[in-house]
Amino acid sequence: MNKTIIKLVAFTMLFLAVSCDSDDNDGKYKGAVEPGDSHFSSEPVSDGTPLVAANIDVTKLGVVTGDPEDPAELAALRAERKKIIEKAISDMVFVDGGSFLMGATAEQGSGVHLYEQNVHKVTLSDYYISKFQVTQELYLIVMGGTNQGSFKEDGNLNIPIDNRLFSEMETFVAKLNEITGLEFALPTEAQWEFAARGGRKRTGLKYAGSNDIEEVGYYWDNSSRTMMVEGESQTKRCPEKVGTKKPNELGLYDMSGNMAEACQDWYAPYETTDQVDPTGPESLPEDALQKKVCRGGGWITFADPCRISARSAFVTTGRFNYLGFRLVHPKTN
Numbered sequence: 001m002n003k004t005i006i007k008l009v010a011f012t013m014l015f016l017a018v019s020c021d022s023d024d025n026d027g028k029y030k031g032a033v034e035p036g037d038s039h040f041s042s043e044p045v046s047d048g049t050p051l052v053a054a055n056i057d058v059t060k061l062g063v064v065t066g067d068p069e070d071p072a073e074l075a076a077l078r079a080e081r082k083k084i085i086e087k088a089i090s091d092m093v094f095v096d097g098g099s100f101l102m103g104a105t106a107e108q109g110s111g112v113h114l115y116e117q118n119v120h121k122v123t124l125s126d127y128y129i130s131k132f133q134v135t136q137e138l139y140l141i142v143m144g145g146t147n148q149g150s151f152k153e154d155g156n157l158n159i160p161i162d163n164r165l166f167s168e169m170e171t172f173v174a175k176l177n178e179i180t181g182l183e184f185a186l187p188t189e190a191q192w193e194f195a196a197r198g199g200r201k202r203t204g205l206k207y208a209g210s211n212d213i214e215e216v217g218y219y220w221d222n223s224s225r226t227m228m229v230e231g232e233s234q235t236k237r238c239p240e241k242v243g244t245k246k247p248n249e250l251g252l253y254d255m256s257g258n259m260a261e262a263c264q265d266w267y268a269p270y271e272t273t274d275q276v277d278p279t280g281p282e283s284l285p286e287d288a289l290q291k292k293v294c295r296g297g298g299w300i301t302f303a304d305p306c307r308i309s310a311r312s313a314f315v316t317t318g319r320f321n322y323l324g325f326r327l328v329h330p331k332t333n
Contacts, residue, residue: 029119033106034197034204040099045200048094051128051329053180058082060179062144081141085180088138092128092329093250095191098200099123102193103270107204108309116309118270122190125277126331129187129195131252132242133160133259133324134172142176150321151238154228158241160259160324166292166316169262169325176327187328189265189293189311190278196256196296196308198249206307208255208296209248213303216246217257223299239299256306259324260298260314267291267313290316298322 037045058078068074103119104112136149137157150163164172173184187195196208209216223237243253255261265280284290291313297306300322305312314323 029101029103029105029121031106032101032119034101034202036202036204037098037100037200041200046094046096046126048096048126048128048331051089051092051094051182051332053086053089053182055181056082056085057179057181060175062140062142062175064140064144065146084137084141085176088130088132089180089182091131092327093131093195093252094331095124095127095129095195095199095250097124097126097331098194100194100197100202102190102309104309107206108307109206111304112309113311115267115269115311118272120270120272121274122194122278123274123276124190124194127191128329128331129191129250129252130326130328131247133254133261133326135159135242136161139164139172142179143172151227152229154231156227156241158243159239160242160254162239162259162321162324163319164323164325165319166262166314173327182329184327184329186262186264186325188277188279189263189295190275191328192255192261192263192295193308195250195252196248201249203249205248207257208252208308209246213256213306216248217254217297217306218245218299219257219297219306220300220302237299255296256308257297257301258299259296260294260301260305260312260320260322261296262314262323262325263293263295265293267293267311292316294323 061078061081067077099121101119102122104116105119135158136147139161140147148163149159149161151159153159169186173186176184205211207213207216213219214222218240224235226233226235239259245253247253248255266284268281294312294314297310304310314320
């Protein structure tokens with residue numbers, strides 16, 4: 001059994017550790033179908049206003065290996081990198097806050113996993129979320145150094161960044177906030193799921209944007225491709241450039257498949273009570289494996305983990321070539 005298969009089995013087991021029928025779900029929302037926004041609100045959906053970075057400090061950008069020493073050349077290069085950050089910020093999608101049923105609602109299928117159960121009502125405040133997963137390019141120009149992603153493809157830095165410790169994701173967020181003067185964060189699990197479902201525009205789909213995973217995501221069955229690495233052709237399973245599949249109702253890409261995405265929350269069973277802006281448990285027991293939630297499946301998983309409500313976890317001290325992240329930002333005044 002080769003290393004890729006071993007990784008696939010290990011990752012899939014995180015998703016499939018405990019699987020059972022959704023009819024076993026307890027609570028008042030047992031067997032509920034995703035009801036759509038009209039069930040919770042009669043207010044019109046708002047598209048919000050674009051998020052803008054008014055004061056990007058280019059002197060705080062990371063120094064990339066190989067940058068020119070000449071001040072004029074470096075200034076010109078930083079001006080180009082500033083445009084990349086501005087584009088990432090202007091691409092942030094406004095999510096009009098609202099209520100939804102979080103967890104394994106009926107359209108997610110019958111073979112759902114134990115930790116998806118306890119379907120519960122969640123109400124969220126307004127926020128923004130990245131249209132795309134954080135790319136190798138964005139990570140590199142913020143943090144400097146060399147490309148730390150597992151996948152090196154000639155001329156393509158628009159592959160999602162991976163191979164980062166959870167603490168390094170947090171460091172990236174803090175550095176980006178320092179550069180921009182904004183307040184980015186990793187999404188809570190509830191923010192991630194609401195956005196993946198399509199927010200208040202949701203239409204009750206199994207995956208983020210479709211009932212057909214082939215339309216919206218790269219996963220085990222379609223992630224094999226040929227790429228150029230140091231001038232040589234290689235064919236292997238790997239993530240794809242962000243934004244090449246169909247988006248969901250909010251215009252978000254790759255929330256099902258491509259690269260699994262880290263969330264803020266510690267990995268634990270759901271509560272059964274209705275919640276407002278939940279952030280998950282404050283901590284896990286000291287003797288428990290310290291795991292955070294990840295969502296969305298990816299290039300190395302089968303289709304099932306790519307479902308909107310499917311949950312998995314990753315150890316915070318590990319590096320994984322299937323795990324990346326995207327950003328959120330609170331609503332601005």
